[in-house]
Amino acid sequence: MDYKSSITPGFCPDCGSILPLLRMTGGVSCYSCHKAYDESVYGTMEVNYKIHFNSYESRKAEKQQGSQKTAAAAEGPVVSRKCPKCDNDKMSYATVQLRSADEGQTVFFTCTKCQFKESENS
Secondary structure (H helix, E strand, O other): OOHHHHOOOOEOOOOOOEOOOOOOOOEEEOOOOOOEEEHHHHOOOOOOOOOOOOOHHHHHHHHHOOOOOOHHHOOOOEEEOOOOOOOOOEEEEEEEOOOOOOOOOEEEEEEOOOOOEEEEEO
16 A cells, blocks of 8 residues: 555554654654654644534524424434323434433433423433
8 A cells, every 4th residue: 555645644654654642842753664754744633613503593483483393304213202292193302322321321302293392211
């Protein structure tokens, strides 16, 4: 495999091994092939992320307009579960691991008709 044709930041350009963390000295030596490199071997490692959250204001506007979500526009998979508030027989669900790893997950159910939410520890 030709490592020089596909140099990846943080990996040795000669042998492909993971390079150690950059020290304050400004250089780094590969643990495998022992070649020395300057900080440019890491390339540009700046990454920008954009995280989208559901907006409380957009949900509030939906309710004011009187829009009802249907099963097709549910916030997750739809199961047959009776809503305790409106007796609708379809609810969407999402699972999250909120407790320790050796315990079950928490399931959040949302009614596809009235948007009533409830949780269940499984």
